Amino acid sequence: MLIRPATKDDAVAIWSIIGPTIGAGQTYALPRDMSEAQALAYWMGADRETFVAEDGGRIVGTYYIRANQAGGGCHVANCGYMTDAGATGRGIARAMCEHSLAHARSRGFRAMQFNFVVSTNERAVKLWQSLGFAIVGRLPGAFNHPLCGYVDALVMFRAL
Amino acid sequence: MLIRPATKDDAVAIWSIIGPTIGAGQTYALPRDMSEAQALAYWMGADRETFVAEDGGRIVGTYYIRANQAGGGCHVANCGYMTDAGATGRGIARAMCEHSLAHARSRGFRAMQFNFVVSTNERAVKLWQSLGFAIVGRLPGAFNHPLCGYVDALVMFRAL
Numbered sequence: 001m002l003i004r005p006a007t008k009d010d011a012v013a014i015w016s017i018i019g020p021t022i023g024a025g026q027t028y029a030l031p032r033d034m035s036e037a038q039a040l041a042y043w044m045g046a047d048r049e050t051f052v053a054e055d056g057g058r059i060v061g062t063y064y065i066r067a068n069q070a071g072g073g074c075h076v077a078n079c080g081y082m083t084d085a086g087a088t089g090r091g092i093a094r095a096m097c098e099h100s101l102a103h104a105r106s107r108g109f110r111a112m113q114f115n116f117v118v119s120t121n122e123r124a125v126k127l128w129q130s131l132g133f134a135i136v137g138r139l140p141g142a143f144n145h146p147l148c149g150y151v152d153a154l155v156m157f158r159a160l
Numbered sequence: 161m162l163i164r165p166a167t168k169d170d171a172v173a174i175w176s177i178i179g180p181t182i183g184a185g186q187t188y189a190l191p192r193d194m195s196e197a198q199a200l201a202y203w204m205g206a207d208r209e210t211f212v213a214e215d216g217g218r219i220v221g222t223y224y225i226r227a228n229q230a231g232g233g234c235h236v237a238n239c240g241y242m243t244d245a246g247a248t249g250r251g252i253a254r255a256m257c258e259h260s261l262a263h264a265r266s267r268g269f270r271a272m273q274f275n276f277v278v279s280t281n282e283r284a285v286k287l288w289q290s291l292g293f294a295i296v297g298r299l300p301g302a303f304n305h306p307l308c309g310y311v312d313a314l315v316m317f318r319a320l
Contacts, residue, residue, distance in 0.1 A: 022231075026230055029229035029233030030231045069189035069276060069302075070190050071182075071191045072185055072278075072303045072304040073304070076299070076302050088278055106230070111302065112300065135313045138297070139273065139297075139315070139317055140319070142236050142271065143229075145232060152295060153233070155299070157299060157302075
């Protein structure tokens with residue numbers, strides 16, 4: 001698998017991954033009715049770096065990395081990852097997270113934080129834990145899940 | 161004390177409050193060198209409502225309220241408060257927070273979250289606790305304090 005910086009030419013492939021995930025509304029606190037333009041403006045915004053994971057020439061995942069806060073908080077990175085729905089279970093999210101940790105170190109970040117991991121997304125929680133992240137906060141009922149109702153969101157953190 | 165929605169005419173007074181606080185860099189994760197235009201674009205942005213606290217015709221404090229997340233997280237409010245450096249200790253922050261809690265309820269928010277309370281800002285931590293907020297997360301070394309170095313930031317939360 002090749003993980004490389006995204007270009008504008010990847011936008012269609014990126015939308016084909018993030019569109020269904022945003023629309024499902026089960027894992028990200030983003031408006032479910034986001035348009036393609038809005039979603040790409042968010043995922044590929046000027047305030048972040050965006051990467052894609054390519055497998056046999058096909059884009060199977062994407063992630064972004066940015067500073068989680070400005071000013072005195074700018075040494076902590078934040079990332080979001082999405083895998084193509086037809087390519088789950090193949091270690092793509094793990095590979096992207098490992099890539100992002102190395103990239104964050106190379107950029108001088110001292111830690112990485114996930115602000116809002118939906119607690120029902122158990123596979124993600126376990127994956128981040130296996131990659132060294134600890135649950136450092138629990139936001140009670142902070143996510144309105146379309147199937148489960150109000151569920152907790154987790155803040156996860158690790159030093160680099 | 162009168163707490164009312166801010167107008168464009170309040171911008172100079174708001175900057176006179178938020179400018180020194182941002183420049184000091186001890187309590188907010190914002191760039192210390194933010195210009196007046198950048199700071200006002202942030203504090204009075206289109207994604208939030210901004211209020212001022214007036215005492216005897218003088219603006220002594222300001223706060224904003226916004227949704228902390230989009231989509232499934234949009235039922236949780238987020239606020240930022242700043243008091244004029246020459247008017248601390250008079251209950252202005254408490255009055256603004258009480259106002260914001262009532263306003264959040266009237267807007268249909270179900271909870272309020274502070275994402276990044278600098279742990280060395282003990283007065284604020286105690287004030288928010290006295291107003292019903294609990295510490296639900298601790299971000300280790302997430303804030304680079306200009307005098308204290310890397311200190312923890314706290315996530316605080318309360319239901320409405």
